[in-house]
Amino acid sequence: MAFWKFVLAMVLSFLPGLLGLFFSPIQSGQNLWYNTLNNSFLTPDGWVFSVVWTILYFLIGIALFLVMQRKHTRNEHDKAGAYTAFGINIVLNFLWSFVFFGAHLPEAALIILTALIITAIFMARAFYRVSQASFWLVVPYIIWLMFAFYLNAMIIYLN
Numbered sequence: 210m211a212f213w214k215f216v217l218a219m220v221l222s223f224l225p226g227l228l229g230l231f232f233s234p235i236q237s238g239q240n241l242w243y244n245t246l247n248n249s250f251l252t253p254d255g256w257v258f259s260v261v262w263t264i265l266y267f268l269i270g271i272a273l274f275l276v277m278q279r280k281h282t283r284n285e286h287d288k289a290g291a292y293t294a295f296g297i298n299i300v301l302n303f304l305w306s307f308v309f310f311g312a313h314l315p316e317a318a319l320i321i322l323t324a325l326i327i328t329a330i331f332m333a334r335a336f337y338r339v340s341q342a343s344f345w346l347v348v349p350y351i352i353w354l355m356f357a358f359y360l361n362a363m364i365i366y367l368n
Contacts, residue, residue, distance in 0.1 A: 214277045215270075222270035225299045226262055229306030242313055247367035252360055265350045272346035276339045287338040294332035301325040309361070315368075319361045326354045 276291045301324055309318035329351045337344035 211278065215274050218274035218277055219267070219270040221295075221299065222273055223266045225302035225306070226266050228303050229310075232306045232309075232311035243310065246364050249360055249363035249367070252363075261353060265353055268346045269350055272336055272340075272343035275343045275346075276336055279339050283338070287335070291332070291335040291339050291343075294328060294335045298325065298328045298332050301328055315361060315364050319358070319365060322354065322358050322361055326351065326358060329354055 273295060276288060276295075279288070301321055305318050305321045305325060308314050308321055329347065333344050333347040333351060336347055
């Protein structure tokens with residue numbers, strides 16, 4: 210049973226990234242638009258994004274798995290809150306890719322990214338109520354989202 214929970218947690222955590230591939234500059238041919246944009250000097254090479262997102266989705270998957278595995282919580286609503294925050298977060302994560310790379314709307318994407326950061330913080334707090342380790346596994350994701358906010362904002366500013 211634990212194996213299938215782990216698989217489910219991984220599939221769910223990687224889902225926004227997998228769906229986002231349809232809109233990524235490398236996979237969808239959108240690189241023509243993206244490559245014309247002025248970026249921050251801190252913008253990493255494209256391959257860095259793939260590596261970092263793979264690691265982050267894996268960490269989030271482990272965090273979700275730990276929440277799923279936890280049998281006893283202080284409050285029955287703790288797990289439901291964690292699942293709800295996670296669900297909202299993965300939807301916003303995918304939506305950012307669609308709006309930024311698919312619709313070419315960096316301003317709208319920045320608004321979504323703001324909501325994504327807020328929900329990631331709520332998700333981390335909700336995970337903490339169930340499993341402290343899950344909280345710490347989500348922290349790198351929040352830090353990366355803040356860096357992504359900077360990169361997105363700089364694209365708006367420089368273009």
